[in-house]
Amino acid sequence: MDGSKNVKQGLRVGWFEAAALVAFGAVATLVLTGELDAVALIWTLVLIYFVWMARGAIEQARRFRPVEPPGTWAVTLWANIALMALAFARGDMPKALSYPIPILSFFVGIVFAAQLRERISGIRRFRWEAAILLMEAALLFLVGLVPLTYAHAPVNVLVTFICAVQYEIFRETRGLPYASIFCTGNLRSAAEHFHAFAAKRDRTAGEACLHYILVILAFAVGVFGGAHLSNLLGARSIWVCCLMLFALVPIMFKR
Numbered sequence: 001m002d003g004s005k006n007v008k009q010g011l012r013v014g015w016f017e018a019a020a021l022v023a024f025g026a027v028a029t030l031v032l033t034g035e036l037d038a039v040a041l042i043w044t045l046v047l048i049y050f051v052w053m054a055r056g057a058i059e060q061a062r063r064f065r066p067v068e069p070p071g072t073w074a075v076t077l078w079a080n081i082a083l084m085a086l087a088f089a090r091g092d093m094p095k096a097l098s099y100p101i102p103i104l105s106f107f108v109g110i111v112f113a114a115q116l117r118e119r120i121s122g123i124r125r126f127r128w129e130a131a132i133l134l135m136e137a138a139l140l141f142l143v144g145l146v147p148l149t150y151a152h153a154p155v156n157v158l159v160t161f162i163c164a165v166q167y168e169i170f171r172e173t174r175g176l177p178y179a180s181i182f183c184t185g186n187l188r189s190a191a192e193h194f195h196a197f198a199a200k201r202d203r204t205a206g207e208a209c210l211h212y213i214l215v216i217l218a219f220a221v222g223v224f225g226g227a228h229l230s231n232l233l234g235a236r237s238i239w240v241c242c243l244m245l246f247a248l249v250p251i252m253f254k255r
Contacts (some may be wrong), residue, residue: 108164
């Protein structure tokens with residue numbers, strides 16, 4: 001009996017799944033009958049996928065609680081600028097003046113990475129990108145040692161610096177420009193290449209669109225995994241990132 005109940009629960013179809021199946025079936029029928037172009041089917045799949053992702057993100061946000069709601073963002077600089085402007089509008093000067101600190105840290109990280117590239121990129125038999133990964137892993141390891149009871153501002157500044165270096169150094173994937181710490185630009189590029197694929201039947205553009213979608217998916221999977229790990233390990237969950245960066249170093253030397 002218990003087994004049959006579990007099977008029924010696993011086969012339960014919600015309103016979204018039912019609506020998605022009906023929409024997909026309707027569009028597929030119109031495509032097969034020649035009433036619609038095959039591109040309409042691709043658009044339907046893309047729309048269903050992104051709505052499904054948004055639905056899953058909302059459910060996860062309800063289920064998981066962060067260690068502490070962020071007052072500042074280590075990566076999203078536009079959010080810090082918006083929060084700074086809102087703090088100025090409220091007249092909260094101390095809070096408003098705290099936001100330029102991570103913004104300046106990001107600026108310094110970009111300048112540092114650019115200078116580092118100019119100084120050591122020409123050294124033979126030296127994978128300077130691997131040295132960057134090791135430096136990031138070492139700094140993230142230090143972040144994991146900071147107790148959660150400690151002030152978050154210094155940690156945000158350090159993580160912002162690391163993200164800036166990562167963003168400046170690693171600019172391409174499979175020859176395509178991309179942002180390693182943001183999603184907006186990658187989503188724009190995916191949409192542009194999808195348009196080229198749909199309008200001109202450009203297979204290269206279609207493959208590029210898939211690459212960008214995979215990058216965005218990797219970002220989403222990282223957030224999902226980080227939510228679980230942060231609930232299990234707390235601040236030390238960031239050490240998983242250190243292990244991943246160390247694992248990438250041998251791959252850099254094989255390139």
